[in-house]
Amino acid sequence: xxxxxxxxxxxxxxxxxxxxxxxxxxxxxxxxxxxxxxxxxxxxxxxxxxxxxxxxxxxxxxxxxxxxxxxxxxxxxxxxxxxxxxxxxxxxxxxxxxxxxxxxxxxxxxxxxxxxxxxxxxxxxxxxxxxxxxxxxxxxxxxxxxxxxxxxxxxxxxxxxxxxxxxxxxxxxxxxxxxxxxxxxxxxxxxxxxxxxxxxxxxxxxxxxxxxxxxxxxxxxxxxxxxxxxxxxxxxxxxxxxxxxxxxxxxxxxxxxxxxxxxxxxxxxxxxxxxxxxxxxxxxxxxxxxxxxxxxxxxxxxxxxxxxxxxxxxxxxxxxxxxxxxxxxxxxxxx
Amino acid sequence: xxxxxxxxxxxxxxxxxxxxxxxxxxxxxxxxxxxxxxxxxxxxxxxxxxxxxxxxxxxxxxxxxxxxxxxxxxxxxxxxxxxxxxxxxxxxxxxxxxxxxxxxxxxxxxxxxxxxxxxxxxxxxxxxxxxxxxxxxxxxxxxxxxxxxxxxxxxxxxx
Ligand SMILES: NC(=O)c1ccc[n+]([C@@H]2O[C@H](COP(=O)([O-])OP(=O)(O)OC[C@H]3O[C@@H](n4cnc5c(N)ncnc54)[C@H](OP(=O)(O)O)[C@@H]3O)[C@@H](O)[C@H]2O)c1
Numbered sequence: 001x002x003x004x005x006x007x008x009x010x011x012x013x014x015x016x017x018x019x020x021x022x023x024x025x026x027x028x029x030x031x032x033x034x035x036x037x038x039x040x041x042x043x044x045x046x047x048x049x050x051x052x053x054x055x056x057x058x059x060x061x062x063x064x065x066x067x068x069x070x071x072x073x074x075x076x077x078x079x080x081x082x083x084x085x086x087x088x089x090x091x092x093x094x095x096x097x098x099x100x101x102x103x104x105x106x107x108x109x110x111x112x113x114x115x116x117x118x119x120x121x122x123x124x125x126x127x128x129x130x131x132x133x134x135x136x137x138x139x140x141x142x143x144x145x146x147x148x149x150x151x152x153x154x155x156x157x158x159x160x161x162x163x164x165x166x167x168x169x170x171x172x173x174x175x176x177x178x179x180x181x182x183x184x185x186x187x188x189x190x191x192x193x194x195x196x197x198x199x200x201x202x203x204x205x206x207x208x209x210x211x212x213x214x215x216x217x218x219x220x221x222x223x224x225x226x227x228x229x230x231x232x233x234x235x236x237x238x239x240x241x242x243x244x245x246x247x248x249x250x251x252x253x254x255x256x257x258x259x260x261x262x263x264x265x266x267x268x269x270x271x272x273x274x275x276x277x278x279x280x281x282x283x284x285x286x287x288x289x290x291x292x293x294x295x296x297x298x299x300x301x302x303x304x305x306x307x308x309x310x311x312x313x314x315x316x317x318x319x320x321x322x323x324x325x326x327x328x329x330x331x332x333x334x335x
Numbered sequence: 336x337x338x339x340x341x342x343x344x345x346x347x348x349x350x351x352x353x354x355x356x357x358x359x360x361x362x363x364x365x366x367x368x369x370x371x372x373x374x375x376x377x378x379x380x381x382x383x384x385x386x387x388x389x390x391x392x393x394x395x396x397x398x399x400x401x402x403x404x405x406x407x408x409x410x411x412x413x414x415x416x417x418x419x420x421x422x423x424x425x426x427x428x429x430x431x432x433x434x435x436x437x438x439x440x441x442x443x444x445x446x447x448x449x450x451x452x453x454x455x456x457x458x459x460x461x462x463x464x465x466x467x468x469x470x471x472x473x474x475x476x477x478x479x480x481x482x483x484x485x486x487x488x489x490x491x492x493x494x
Contacts (some may be wrong), residue, residue: 279489
């Protein structure tokens with residue numbers, strides 16, 4: 001069994017526990033080995049049991065008591081660092097995205113130094129120190145996968161890497177933030193003002209209480225940096241991205257665009273070394289005219305023409321499925 | 336460059352092939368072809384051709400070749416293809432400056448503001464500006480003017 005520890009046990013972390021619980025036996029059958037979660041942390045502390053944790057019980061305790069440290073008869077730890085110090089093969093890093101502090105960067109670096117492979121859905125560390133993390137992974141002979149950070153379950157990074165192996169990617173355009181796409185789509189459908197639709201999105205759970213990262217374009221910019229670096233071989237960081245969000249889009253602007261057969265979309269664009277996030281006019285029926293919370297990536301290549309990939313960019317099970325895909329890559333490559 | 340040519344050919348088998356062959360010989364690429372047997376002038380039918388050719392030089396040689404082959408050229412001209420881009424501009428005033436902005440863009444050489452739709456209210460304005468030009472490079476100058484105002488306005492460009 002491949003021993004897994006997990007930092008963070010919120011929406012995504014719990015989703016990972018659920019998919020492992022559900023798919024473990026079929027993975028064992030297919031790849032000859034399955035996973036065992038031996039340690040978990042949340043904001044209140046960490047637990048570890050080398051024999052493995054009972055996932056059903058772990059989910060129940062988190063649901064009812066709110067903290068994983070309420071799990072009975074296991075070693076209780078104070079920090080992620082202590083958890084990472086314990087014996088395991090893989091760290092799954094699924095704590096909240098933080099693009100200011102380097103906490104998750106340090107945890108991941110520490111995992112590599114203690115020879116653990118890492119899978120993450122957290123954009124923060126990759127945006128802050130893409131190169132350093134990848135170099136440390138290579139130095140320690142560890143694998144590092146982060147498929148879930150861009151485009152959720154669409155595997156946009158994998159698709160891009162696959163394409164660049166046989167054709168040159170000339171440019172990328174994408175809709176990478178479900179929240180802002182939902183807001184813009186609803187503003188177009190209802191011809192209603194931004195503030196009203198934002199409130200609706202918050203009530204429906206499509207936007208956070210503090211939606212600034214989504215609507216100001218920061219989230220899209222982080223994803224663009226990760227994509228540019230991992231697929232197009234750039235060495236970009238957040239400060240290289242020209243960013244404009246959607247908060248200034250007026251009801252009248254949306255109306256004018258609509259009357260001319262256009263929709264407004266928040267587009268992340270990579271062309272040569274230029275990275276830009278900005279609202280753009282898109283003709284109705286264009287590849288990039290997708291509505292709701294969907295994500296889409298459009299790669300323009302030299303030999304393979306235009307290739308688009310679309311799907312749900314977020315959600316508990318969607319994200320967990322991308323993480324499980326990364327875990328499976330590790331099993332396949334270590335056998 | 337894209338060329339539109341009306342050729343008058345004798346209505347005899349083989350004449351059309353004879354007229355078309357040199358286009359490829361001079362590196363050209365036929366985009367469209369129409370001919371009408373109804374309009375016979377002087378025993379000749381008219382063939383309308385649209386083709387792309389690199390520049391003036393092969394075009395001149397092609398015309399010479401046609402003259403040699405007794406092809407009458409009733410009309411030949413470049414189809415001026417214009418590139419178009421739209422900009423949606425939004426601001427928080429009534430948009431009084433928009434006319435000035437349009438003036439500035441229209442004053443650029445070879446740039447044309449082909450359409451303007453605008454909504455203006457107390458709380459703000461939105462203007463959808465369509466600009467066209469002979470080539471993308473020229474259009475970029477209009478884009479620069481708009482971008483230089485980006486501090487004061489929200490500029491939404493076409494994809
Ligand atoms: N949700 C999605 O659809 C989605 C999609 C793609 C990527 N992501 C990314 O995946 C990551 C996790 O997202 P999420 O939706 O699961 O977030 P979440 O629901 O807020 O969960 C975060 C978890 O991390 C824990 N945590 C906070 N600080 C910690 C620390 N210092 N050490 C250990 N654990 C800590 C939290 O503890 P408590 O439970 O005690 O609060 C919580 O369990 C984020 O980086 C997010 O951007 C999410």
